[in-house]
Amino acid sequence: MSERLIVHVPLDQGRDYDIVIGRGLLDEAGARIAALGGRAAAIVTDDTVAALYSERVRDALEAAGLRSGIVSVTPGEASKSYATFAQVCDGLLGHRIERGDLVVALGGGVVGDLAGFAAASLRRGVRFVQAPTSLLAQVDSSVGGKTGINSPLGKNLIGAFHQPRLVLADTGTLDTLSAREMRAGYAEVAKYGLINDSGFFDWCETNWSGIFSGGPERDEAVAICCRSKAGVVVRDEREDGERALLNLGHTFGHALERLTGYDSARLVHGEGVAIGMALAFRFSARLGLCPGQDAGRVANHLALAGLPTRLAQVPGGCGDASALLDAMAQDKKVREGRLTFILARGIGRSFIAPGIDAADVRAFLDDELRDV
Numbered sequence: 001m002s003e004r005l006i007v008h009v010p011l012d013q014g015r016d017y018d019i020v021i022g023r024g025l026l027d028e029a030g031a032r033i034a035a036l037g038g039r040a041a042a043i044v045t046d047d048t049v050a051a052l053y054s055e056r057v058r059d060a061l062e063a064a065g066l067r068s069g070i071v072s073v074t075p076g077e078a079s080k081s082y083a084t085f086a087q088v089c090d091g092l093l094g095h096r097i098e099r100g101d102l103v104v105a106l107g108g109g110v111v112g113d114l115a116g117f118a119a120a121s122l123r124r125g126v127r128f129v130q131a132p133t134s135l136l137a138q139v140d141s142s143v144g145g146k147t148g149i150n151s152p153l154g155k156n157l158i159g160a161f162h163q164p165r166l167v168l169a170d171t172g173t174l175d176t177l178s179a180r181e182m183r184a185g186y187a188e189v190a191k192y193g194l195i196n197d198s199g200f201f202d203w204c205e206t207n208w209s210g211i212f213s214g215g216p217e218r219d220e221a222v223a224i225c226c227r228s229k230a231g232v233v234v235r236d237e238r239e240d241g242e243r244a245l246l247n248l249g250h251t252f253g254h255a256l257e258r259l260t261g262y263d264s265a266r267l268v269h270g271e272g273v274a275i276g277m278a279l280a281f282r283f284s285a286r287l288g289l290c291p292g293q294d295a296g297r298v299a300n301h302l303a304l305a306g307l308p309t310r311l312a313q314v315p316g317g318c319g320d321a322s323a324l325l326d327a328m329a330q331d332k333k334v335r336e337g338r339l340t341f342i343l344a345r346g347i348g349r350s351f352i353a354p355g356i357d358a359a360d361v362r363a364f365l366d367d368e369l370r371d372v
């Protein structure tokens, strides 16, 4: 096996694991997954990714002596549902996945969340491997053990913490990702700079196009993001504190996803996050917490990478301030008219801000909707 970038996630109780990063890694999936033990490894994927990569992975697994099978779901956020969850669990049982066997999540964040939750539930928990194939999944969702599905009442409301045993991020798979999904994943890349690493945001401003074109910057960025996320996860695995910073832009973003009916034709997760991060910085500036110049720099960079940064850019609209506030209330705890947000004192200086007055948020959203 070739030399690869490896980020170790040093969780306790024998739950530590490696994130292996590099181009062409899927061909090594058999040997690397077989090294974990077990007799079978079933692949969970979606129809788009299945057509591109599932046979290659199945062949690699079988060549390494593992029995394998494929469960494929319809692509898109709508598959993070009770019905598809049942389809995946029954599919895995149909492939005779036992306690000592493995589930391989091959795909974007939807497949990772869904397959991870199925692995957490199947026979009260089987091990699983993340093989993320979208940029968003490689830099974010495949690391950290959050798994789950959506309820009609809100996003990610049903789920479990279940850490993977291994993450294999084949950065070559991003060559087939659509430009739009690539940009959406890039929002999460920039997020790491905005949270606590202004040097990385500077680096992104200079090097972002290399990530898109598949230069060495791509592997480097994935490794930097995974290292950052791994650090946060090890310090605060179950989101009692610091891990919430990873939700920068997500309170607004999740509300927009909800108001657009999780319809990826209108808005995908990373686009919601991009608008959400731009809003979080502008809101921080309005509250006098953050220099307006930083808020401008964030929006400019996201826009340069082709991402939306304003509510007016949501196709089909997103309702008024009341609709947005209602949708946010589903996502976050609201206590006596107060919300918790991730705000910023500047680029790389995000913090958890409890007790934000809903009236301030409403006034801000009213102005944003008028685009003033």
Ligand SMILES: NC(=O)c1ccc[n+]([C@@H]2O[C@H](COP(=O)([O-])OP(=O)(O)OC[C@H]3O[C@@H](n4cnc5c(N)ncnc54)[C@H](O)[C@@H]3O)[C@@H](O)[C@H]2O)c1
Pocket: 046, 048, 049, 052, 075, 076, 077, 080, 107, 108, 109, 110, 111, 113, 133, 134, 135, 136, 137, 140, 141, 142, 143, 144, 145, 146, 147, 156, 173, 174, 175, 176, 177, 178, 181, 184, 269, 270
């Ligand atoms: N668990 C976590 O910690 C966490 C963190 C962030 C986001 N998420 C979740 O991740 C999901 C979003 O993930 P996503 O953006 O990867 O969406 P996704 O899984 O829907 O993938 C996006 C699209 O790209 C396609 N695709 C994936 N890889 C491809 C490839 N290599 N070539 C061609 N097409 C490819 C998929 O078929 C899909 O149509 C959301 O449900 C979000 O809630 C979870």
